[in-house]
Amino acid sequence: MSTWDPAEPVIELQNIHVIHKSRTGTMFKRDTVHAVNDVSLQVRKGHTLGIVGESGCGKSTTARVMVGLQEATSGTVLFKGKPVARGAKAQKEMGMSVSMVFQDASTALNPRMIVRDTLLDPLNVHGIGSPKDRLDKVKDLLAVVGLPLSALDVLPRQISGGQRQRVAIARSLALGPDIIVADEPTSALDVSVRAQVLNLLQDLKAALGLGLVFISHDINTVRYISDTIAVMNAGKIVEQNTTAEIFDNPQNDYTRTLLDSVPSLI
Ligand SMILES: Nc1ncnc2c1ncn2[C@@H]1O[C@H](COP(=O)(O)OP(=O)(O)OP(=O)(O)O)[C@@H](O)[C@H]1O
Ligand SMILES: [Mg+2]
Numbered sequence: 001m002s003t004w005d006p007a008e009p010v011i012e013l014q015n016i017h018v019i020h021k022s023r024t025g026t027m028f029k030r031d032t033v034h035a036v037n038d039v040s041l042q043v044r045k046g047h048t049l050g051i052v053g054e055s056g057c058g059k060s061t062t063a064r065v066m067v068g069l070q071e072a073t074s075g076t077v078l079f080k081g082k083p084v085a086r087g088a089k090a091q092k093e094m095g096m097s098v099s100m101v102f103q104d105a106s107t108a109l110n111p112r113m114i115v116r117d118t119l120l121d122p123l124n125v126h127g128i129g130s131p132k133d134r135l136d137k138v139k140d141l142l143a144v145v146g147l148p149l150s151a152l153d154v155l156p157r158q159i160s161g162g163q164r165q166r167v168a169i170a171r172s173l174a175l176g177p178d179i180i181v182a183d184e185p186t187s188a189l190d191v192s193v194r195a196q197v198l199n200l201l202q203d204l205k206a207a208l209g210l211g212l213v214f215i216s217h218d219i220n221t222v223r224y225i226s227d228t229i230a231v232m233n234a235g236k237i238v239e240q241n242t243t244a245e246i247f248d249n250p251q252n253d254y255t256r257t258l259l260d261s262v263p264s265l266i
Helices: 059-066 088-097 115-125 131-144 149-153 161-173 191-208 219-225 243-248 253-260
Strands: 011-025 030-043 048-052 074-079 098-101 179-183 211-216 228-233 236-242
Touching (some): 030 048, 030 059, 030 236, 098 161, 115 131, 115 149, 115 161, 131 161, 161 179, 161 191, 191 219, 211 219, 219 228, 219 243, 228 243, 228 253, 236 243
Parallel strands (some): 098 179, 179 211
Antiparallel strands (some): 011 030, 011 074, 228 236
């Protein structure tokens, strides 16, 4: 029996550091990059956390730690209140609960797999239901992300960038996650469809009670969707507060610099 209370964080990072070895330096002493420097964050159901900061500040590395794709150099990752355990069973449980949407769906999706198989794949891997149940679930997923059934038989290159990102979002929902970590999910899209994908994420969060981590270099995009915002600079969270407080009463110089930068239209 789990004693985890759904009001508590699903994922909590405590004092996480990630030091990457870079490709420069000598064979004996490679240079290092302190990509994530003492980051602490909580991710809850029904809540959107925005992470904003310029390129290279450590957003994606933080995201990868949250979903278990990147090991921290030091610090603690708690999943439903307990330190993340190694081993297949624990990883599987976390994999079902926390899923990720990447910036570029054209590389995140297998180019040789039709949409039906892309969406069936996680259900097959986790052995969920009968073949008919799985196909029904795939059809539901398409409807949830606003794609027609005719999308079942197409390859990623046969649909638009916005539709591909909808497929990637559908796949991220396949196992009924608690949390979706979306790393720049609209940055590779045409401006005209960015708002649609943002609204889809927003609607899914509300309808399914999901927790959302929304990562962007653009503070106005983050503002649109987030309940709270963490501002990152050079691997550190320099300020974390409600969206209203970040915009109305920024405490940190770097936050003010971001707010002063050119406003964008999502
Ligand atoms: N696998 C890796 N090996 C070595 N260095 C890495 C690796 N991944 C990231 N880095 C470095 O760590 C730092 C943080 O990178 P990260 O990708 O987390 O930043 P980001 O905020 O997501 O940037 P962007 O907005 O460009 O996506 C950068 O200096 C980057 O070059
Ligand atoms: Mg990134």
